[in-house]
Amino acid sequence: MVVFNDSTLLTEGQILEGKYHRYRVGKLIGKGSSARIFSGVNLDNGQQVAMKIEYTHSGSTHLQHEYSMYKSLEGIPGIPRIYEICKKNEDVIIVMEYLGPSLEWLFKYCNKRFSLKTVCMIGKRMVSLIRAVHNRGVIFRDIKPENFLIGNIPGAIEPTPINASATHYELNKNLSVASVRLSGSSDGSKPNFSEFEKKFSNTNDLTKSNSFYKHSRNNSVYSLIEPPSNKEKGSLQSFGRSNSIVDHDDPLLLPHQVKAASQIYIMDFGLAEYYRDMKTNVHKPRSLRFPCGTPRFMSRNTHMCEQQSRRDDLESIGYVLIYFLCHGRLPWQGYKADTMEELISKIWAKKSKTSIDKLCKGYPKQFEAYLRYVRNLGFTETPNYNYLISLFDKVLENINEVDDGMFDWILQGSEGYVIPEVHKKKRDSITRWCKEVWLMAKKKIDVY
Numbered sequence: 343m344v345v346f347n348d349s350t351l352l353t354e355g356q357i358l359e360g361k362y363h364r365y366r367v368g369k370l371i372g373k374g375s376s377a378r379i380f381s382g383v384n385l386d387n388g389q390q391v392a393m394k395i396e397y398t399h400s401g402s403t404h405l406q407h408e409y410s411m412y413k414s415l416e417g418i419p420g421i422p423r424i425y426e427i428c429k430k431n432e433d434v435i436i437v438m439e440y441l442g443p444s445l446e447w448l449f450k451y452c453n454k455r456f457s458l459k460t461v462c463m464i465g466k467r468m469v470s471l472i473r474a475v476h477n478r479g480v481i482f483r484d485i486k487p488e489n490f491l492i493g494n495i496p497g498a499i500e501p502t503p504i505n506a507s508a509t510h511y512e513l514n515k516n517l518s519v520a521s522v523r524l525s526g527s528s529d530g531s532k533p534n535f536s537e538f539e540k541k542f543s544n545t546n547d548l549t550k551s552n553s554f555y556k557h558s559r560n561n562s563v564y565s566l567i568e569p570p571s572n573k574e575k576g577s578l579q580s581f582g583r584s585n586s587i588v589d590h591d592d593p594l595l596l597p598h599q600v601k602a603a604s605q606i607y608i609m610d611f612g613l614a615e616y617y618r619d620m621k622t623n624v625h626k627p628r629s630l631r632f633p634c635g636t637p638r639f640m641s642r643n644t645h646m647c648e649q650q651s652r653r654d655d656l657e658s659i660g661y662v663l664i665y666f667l668c669h670g671r672l673p674w675q676g677y678k679a680d681t682m683e684e685l686i687s688k689i690w691a692k693k694s695k696t697s698i699d700k701l702c703k704g705y706p707k708q709f710e711a712y713l714r715y716v717r718n719l720g721f722t723e724t725p726n727y728n729y730l731i732s733l734f735d736k737v738l739e740n741i742n743e744v745d746d747g748m749f750d751w752i753l754q755g756s757e758g759y760v761i762p763e764v765h766k767k768k769r770d771s772i773t774r775w776c777k778e779v780w781l782m783a784k785k786k787i788d789v790y
Contacts, residue, residue, distance in 0.1 A: 352380055352395055352430070360426050365391065365437065377405060381440065384425075390440040390494065391425060395433055404612035405434045411611035412438075415478055420471045420607050441607055442494050446487035448751045454670040458706070459743045460750040461666045462734040464490075465712075467606045468659045469734075473727040475608070476652050479620055483650050484613045484635045485658035487665070491609060492751075493602030604747035617651050625651070625722040637682075637689045638675060639665070642717065645690040653719035656730065660713045667705050706740065708733040 352358075356367040368381030371392070380393045396405035406427075415421045422439040429435065445464065449456060456464075468490065475482060482489075613634055618625045631649045633640060641657035644650055665672050674692035679685035698717075702710040712733050719725055738745060 352378070352393070352435075354380075357385070358382075358393075358428070358430075358435075360428055360437065362426055363387070365393065367393065382437070392438050392440045393435055394438065395430070395435045405436060408611045408614075409434075409436055411480060411614045412436075414480065415475060415611075418471075418474045418478070420467075420474070420605070422607055422609050440494050441609070442492040442602065444488045445490045445492075445606070448492070448749075449487060449666060449670065452750050455750075456666045457750050458667070458741060459738060461663055462737050462743075463745050463747070463749060464606070464666065465659070465663050465734045466731050466745060468608075468662070469656070469727055469730050471606065471608050472655050472659065473725075475614075476617075476655070476725075479616050479618050479623075480611075480614050481617045481650055481652060482608065482611070482614050482655050484610065485655055485662060486636045486639050487662055489608060489610045491607045493605040493607065495599055495602050600747070600752065603752050604749060628721050633686050637686045638672060640686070640689075640693075642693065645686065645693065648721075651721050652725055653716055653721070653723065656716040656719070656725055657713070660709070660716060663712075664701060664705070664709065667709070673701065706737045708737050 352367050354367055354369055358365045358367060364385040365382045366385055368383065370378060371381050372379035372394075377394055377396045380395070382391045382393045383389070384391055394405065409424065409427045412421065412424045416424070422441060424436060424438050426437040427434065428437065443451075468485075472482060472485075616626070626649070629649045630647050633644050633647060634650065635644060635658070639658045639661045641650070641654040643657075644654055661672065673696050674689045677685060677688040677692075679688055698710055698713050702713065712730060715730065716725070735745070
């Protein structure tokens with residue numbers, strides 16, 4: 343533990359002396375009933391961080407518990423790094439990896455329209471990630487889009503306060519991510535990769551100070567870097583992106599940005615718990631428990647006050663994917679209640695009467711198979727995660743797609759325009775070129 347000498351609450355611009363580093367506190371970017379989240383900067387190395395502080399006078403001890411969960415899950419890809427846990431007077435602070443926007447934010451950004459391909463790729467990553475968590479003996483117990491985030495896009499972060507219902511930080515609508523176009527391709531033709539290699543053969547040129555890393559500030563999440571004018575030939579310039587990628591000629595994301603934008607993380611382990619005894623490795627016995635989590639995505643067993651296990655996390659993932667497919671309108675949404683107990687009861691009344699057939703009507707049969715499988719799992723039964731992942735692979739195969747990590751938020755514009763079939767060839771060429779540039783850049787600079 344680290345004790346800070348300053349007795350005041352965290353404020354923007356405040357300097358905190360940690361055990362390992364010094365930090366400057368940034369803006370308040372998230373808040374809840376007992377915790378606040380601030381952006382921050384490590385003054386020793388310039389790294390951007392998030393600082394989550396829990397006010398102990400609230401009576402909550404979630405943050406200390408959350409820290410222990412993060413430590414038990416350390417090393418899993420998709421689990422944010424924890425740099426320090428500190429204590430300021432009686433208030434606990436976690437200094438952690440700064441991430442990008444949540445899937446919920448990205449879903450709204452795309453006008454609540456995720457393509458089937460994107461939903462399947464999200465499903466694969468969510469199942470793989472929760473499998474890794476389960477393998478450490480932990481169940482999450484609060485699966486929802488707000489708790490899954492993408493990586494931090496270097497140089498493109500402008501955090502903004504969010505409402506109290508959100509569980510973590512998100513980015514404001516001025517977030518921009520630079521894409522790169524290669525010189526000599528202003529006519530829209532395929533970039534000359536030999537020219538690219540020649541241009542950037544000197545690794546000293548590939549620094550954050552050059553135009554390769556320039557970003558524009560506009561009203562869209564992504565911006566493009568346009569081919570240089572004759573006056574500025576040989577340099578890269580950025581300009582604001584309009585509504586859709588199909589309005590422009592074959593943009594290419596920078597490799598480290600593609601990687602960050604396609605990496606999904608899970609966070610906020612305040613409600614997580616061990617489902618097995620960590621000494622004996624024996625599954626904890628079945629018992630009655632008050633429902634825990636977000637009612638919209640709760641499993642049926644959770645509604646019925648049964649203790650959660652691995653099957654319940656997976657069922658909640660199924661509801662999240664259907665939520666994306668149905669444009670954010672699950673049959674049991676929209677209820678109002680004075681208490682959480684009343685809300686849970688109203689949602690359960692509708693959820694219990696909604697058959698899987700009805701819920702999955704109009705969607706590939708694999709989503710129905712997914713829900714039937716996870717609902718039929720026993721309390722202590724080990725799920726077949728590979729089978730669940732294969733269901734999403736089958737959907738991708740049926741629609742002639744592959745899991746290439748090119749999500750809608752990478753390929754789409756600010757109005758969530760879904761690229762129609764007529765543009766599929768163009769989109770495929772974009773994906774192919776991204777991969778080529780990615781491989782070439784990896785040889786030139788350490789983007790990982």
